[in-house]
Amino acid sequence: MFSRDASSPAAERWLVVGLGNPGPEYAGNRHNAGFMVVDELAARAGGRFKAHKSRAEIVEGRLAGVPAVLAKPLSYMNLSGGPVKALADFYKVAPDHVVVVHDELDIPYGALRAKVGGGDNGHNGLKSITKSLATRDYPRIRFGIGRPPGRMDPAAFVLRDFATAERKDLPFLVDRAADMVESLMTAGLEATQNRFHAGDLNPAKPPR
Numbered sequence: 001m002f003s004r005d006a007s008s009p010a011a012e013r014w015l016v017v018g019l020g021n022p023g024p025e026y027a028g029n030r031h032n033a034g035f036m037v038v039d040e041l042a043a044r045a046g047g048r049f050k051a052h053k054s055r056a057e058i059v060e061g062r063l064a065g066v067p068a069v070l071a072k073p074l075s076y077m078n079l080s081g082g083p084v085k086a087l088a089d090f091y092k093v094a095p096d097h098v099v100v101v102h103d104e105l106d107i108p109y110g111a112l113r114a115k116v117g118g119g120d121n122g123h124n125g126l127k128s129i130t131k132s133l134a135t136r137d138y139p140r141i142r143f144g145i146g147r148p149p150g151r152m153d154p155a156a157f158v159l160r161d162f163a164t165a166e167r168k169d170l171p172f173l174v175d176r177a178a179d180m181v182e183s184l185m186t187a188g189l190e191a192t193q194n195r196f197h198a199g200d201l202n203p204a205k206p207p208r
Contacts, residue, residue, distance in 0.1 A: 013067040014185050015093040016041060017084050019102040019125040021159075022074045028161035031077060033143040033177075034101040034125075036170075038070050040178040045070065054086035064182040069093070078124040081132030088133065095138045099181055100129060105154055107144030109166055110201030112177050114184055114192045115140050122154075139189065141180050143173070169201055 018038030019031075026032055042049060045061030049072065052058045059070040069091055073083035088098055096116075106121055107113055117137045120126035130136050148157030162170055176196070183192040 012097065013069065013091060013093055014063075014097045014099060015069050015071065015084075015087055015091060016063070016099045016181055017071045017073065017080070017087075017101065017129075019077060019080055019100060020072065021076050022072070026159070029159050030103050030145040030162055031158040033103040033145065033174075035072050036174045037101045037141070037143065037177045037181070038072055040174050041068075041181060042070050044178065052087070052090075054083045054090060056083040056087060058087070064186045066185050068185070077128075079128055080125040081128035081130070084129050085132035095133045095135050098133070098138045099141065099184060100126065100138060101141040101177065101181065102126060102143065103145045103158060104142040105145060105147055105158070107142055107146070108200075109144055109146040110169065110173065111144040112173065112180060112196060112200070113142040113144070114180055114189060114196065115142065116189055139184055141177055141184070143177055173201070 016038060018034035020026065020035030021029065021031060041063060042059045045059055045063055047059035047061045049057035049059055055075050056071045056073045061068060069087065071083070071087055073080045075083050084098065088095070102123060102125055104113070104121070116139045120130060145158070148154050176199070180192055180196050183195060
């Protein structure tokens with residue numbers, strides 16, 4: 001099982017997957033928050049993404065001194081599970097060391113949450129990964145994007161770029177989410193929650 005407190009052994013590799021849709025037309029979408037965070041982690045690791053036979057782009061390196069593979073599936077969101085499963089098998093990474101970074105409608109913009117397991121809340125990327133890994137028990141970093149305004153279809157909302165006002169804080173949130181990934185890998189879930197859940201930009205904090 002995933003350790004909620006203990007540090008990860010330095011020799012144990014992690015797979016960090018950012019969810020999104022490939023292609024420049026999707027790059028600034030709310031649905032691509034996971035890609036944005038993994039791009040930041042790749043910069044920290046000093047690596048450049050390269051194609052992998054799993055239908056993903058990857059960077060191999062170290063984060064906070066820990067071996068890690070960073071990945072962006074190229075299969076589109078609703079088919080993310082295939083590349084994630086292929087990478088986990090290829091690198092021999094157990095589900096409890098597969099960190100998935102994704103956008104979350106049920107968390108307000110400005111809030112970030114770490115958790116292990118749970119449902120998919122209608123997120124097609126998580127649904128696909130859970131099916132492919134045959135378990136829900138993998139760590140997640142949830143990047144709050146909030147609910148759509150009025151009666152806008154959530155499916156349309158997630159495929160729109162962040163609003164001008166949101167983009168002002170976006171670099172800070174991406175950087176903070178990247179910090180959360182590193183904390184999760186080195187300090188465990190509970191320590192990460194205690195450190196980061198109190199630092200929301202939005203004062204209306206959802207439950208863990």
